[in-house]
Amino acid sequence: MELADVSMRDAVGRLLCELGDELGDLVIVTADVGKATRAYLFGIKFPGRYFNVGISEQHLIDFAAGIAVAGGRPIAIAFAMFLMRAWEQIRNAVGRMNLNVKIVGTHAGFSDHADGSSHQSLEDIALMRTIPNMSVVVPSDVADIYRSLPIIVKDIKGPLYYRIGRDYSPRITNDYDYEFKLGKAYVLEDGYDVAIVSSGPILYEVLNAAKELRKLGVNAAIINLMSIKPIDEVTLEIYARKCGYVVTVEEHSIYGGLGSAVAEVLVTKYPVPMKLLGTSTYGRSAKNVRDLLNYYGLTAPAVAKSVIELLTMYRR
Amino acid sequence: MESISSYVRELLINIHKNEVNLHMGSTLSCVEILTVLLTKYVKRSSNPLEKDWLILSKGHAAPALYALLALEGLIPYEELFKMQSIDSMLQGHPDTSIAGVDVSTGSLGQGLSIGVGIATWIKLRGGSGRVYIVMGDGEQDEGEVWEAITHAVVRKLSNLIVIVDDNGYQLDGRVCDIKPKYFMPFIWSTIGWAVILCNGHSVSSLISAIDRALVNEKPTVIFAKTVRGKGLKQIEGTDIQRVELWS
Incomplete structure (x- = not known):
């Protein structure tokens, strides 16, 4: 195809x-x-x-x-x-x-x-x-x-x-080489300071956030958690151990979504400080998706800022 | 067939003496309906397109279904007296883990939609199987019933036969007090169903109704007038679902 x-x-x-x-x-x-x-x-x-x-x-x-x-x-x-x-x-x-x-x-x-x-x-x-x-x-x-x-x-x-979404669909994974397997997570970018786990079109923001973080000297691993259930416990545990910090980013409520699924795994396998980014209330109308991401604090700069906050909070 | 339904009724009352938590009123009203269907009409086959399907959409009448499945030899007779216990295969509501149960039910209003899907697939594939669905009159309250009956007509499902166990009661009392349903036959008919009325405790009345349904070119609904708790005098014709204390 x-x-x-x-x-x-x-x-x-x-x-x-x-x-x-x-x-x-x-x-x-x-x-x-x-x-x-x-x-x-x-x-x-x-x-x-x-x-x-x-x-x-x-x-x-x-x-x-x-x-x-x-x-x-x-x-x-x-x-x-x-x-x-x-x-x-x-x-x-x-x-x-x-x-x-x-x-x-x-x-x-x-x-x-x-x-x-x-x-x-x-x-x-x-x-x-x-x-x-x-x-x-x-x-x-x-x-x-x-x-x-x-x-x-x-x-x-x-x-x-x-x-899936409606129309908004930036190219994200075209240049990455992996095959889909149910229950498998994909490490798009390797890193060791923090693991950012996400899936859906919002992954575009995560990849851009990682670029900004790299400029600040923070090497983020990016994990595409396409299969939220069953979930790849092994990859998540490896990256929690390796990075020590995990941030999840989703176009969904932080209550019960991808972030919760990751937290459920790590809390029993290898607990690390986490930050869950997503929504906690209803959406609203906007002229485009980007306006909504901006409004709900889910753009690349906002993700990068949250990562820095998490790292500084615990390193202080 | 009358002797089979009398036997089943007596058996169910004996089971109820061991297990109080059965929906006896709703179970006893559809004994003849299920007896006629399972002993005369429902054709068993391992081919999903050639077998007949029976969906007990009013899943709380499961004991009547189980008693007949035991008579058919599909489940062990002794199991009936363990119904709903932790080590019994017989769940409170029909479950496909039980031999002879075609579709898991228990949540009202879903059986008909599932049956419309099965009947559609059988027709699409040119099978000869039919789908029989037993619903409650109270169940007609569910909005999904509307969604399903309007769609069944569009699909021209001549292989779909619904029997409504019209016992006049729903959980909280008489249907006429909670939400009247006397207009239901007119609604089904206006939408495009063939509608037949019959006596749901008369084997001959049920047979005559089902025989007519089999030759209809439209989906058919049979409103079978019944008495809740039929045969158990402590609860017969009342909104009482079970005998709590046997004297």
């Missing part, structure tokens, strides 16, 4: 079409957001295997569960925010029966910048992570999607939540 320079949702839409050729049992289910999620591209190519259930997210999930229980390979795709109203269906049907349903949440984080707090999903990782049997994957950019989605759809059985 050729890597296209498009938005995350476009990348998912195109990839699903390619996978539909290969997998005769692949079924796409959406809830009146076929156009917005780009699921409709699959529908044009494979109308018999594309189901738009209407504005019915609870039914969307159980309908997909029914297809899976009878032997199909469904992907339920809708806005991350509104999939969460079907949390209980995801928990009680998909999770409890351990069904092979892939759930793709689009427009996650701040990516739906204009629609504001009702649409900006900043709690979905926390909600999905608590469900037994459920895996959670957060790709950082289009390159990460091309690495991971085909493997997830073809080779990984069982429930999995896949979180």
